[in-house]
Amino acid sequence: xxxxxxxxxxxxxxxxxxxxxxxxxxxxxxxxxxxxxxxxxxxxxxxxxxxxxxxxxxxxxxxxxxxxxxxxxxxxxxxxxxxxxxxxxxxxxxxxxxxxxxxxxxxxxxxxxxxxxxxxxxxxxxxxxxxxxxxxxxxxxxxxxxxxxxxxxxxxxxxxxxxxxxxxxxxxxxxxxxxxxxxxxxxxxxxxxx
Numbered sequence: 001x002x003x004x005x006x007x008x009x010x011x012x013x014x015x016x017x018x019x020x021x022x023x024x025x026x027x028x029x030x031x032x033x034x035x036x037x038x039x040x041x042x043x044x045x046x047x048x049x050x051x052x053x054x055x056x057x058x059x060x061x062x063x064x065x066x067x068x069x070x071x072x073x074x075x076x077x078x079x080x081x082x083x084x085x086x087x088x089x090x091x092x093x094x095x096x097x098x099x100x101x102x103x104x105x106x107x108x109x110x111x112x113x114x115x116x117x118x119x120x121x122x123x124x125x126x127x128x129x130x131x132x133x134x135x136x137x138x139x140x141x142x143x144x145x146x147x148x149x150x151x152x153x154x155x156x157x158x159x160x161x162x163x164x165x166x167x168x169x170x171x172x173x174x175x176x177x178x179x180x181x182x183x184x185x186x187x188x189x190x191x192x193x194x
Contacts, residue, residue, distance in 0.1 A: 041146075060123070
């Protein structure tokens, strides 16, 4: 009984290690895809602000100021893309998906605020009054609008759930093993004289 249980425990441990590796590789791929999609969404959101919400303000800029604004936005988008990839350079298998989402959303918010600041500095956005159109990005929206990001995210969820199930199975098997060992120890030291 304990030999087969030992084998089951070893199999579960190696499956978890293998899954951790697959999750790490998939997270690195996800980082690339979500970083590219977020960069693209930031630029598209800025385009929408400048052309649909405040076109007259954008047109008041000189051609050179427009180019400067656009290059500033692209620079922010490039930094955002780099920062997202950088977030995934650490061992993400040790972090919960919720923590990863939180870090991604904080990063996205930081760079959208920089974008809004640039737009306000260039007199495109009014003084960021409550309710006025501005650049707002959320990870969930980026995932929803990009099929590759959504696909990668779905695969990550499946693997992460599988890993959690294996960890629970492993914990249960270890508990059973300890119980068996304790029972055997009890029997081996038991004498009728006690």
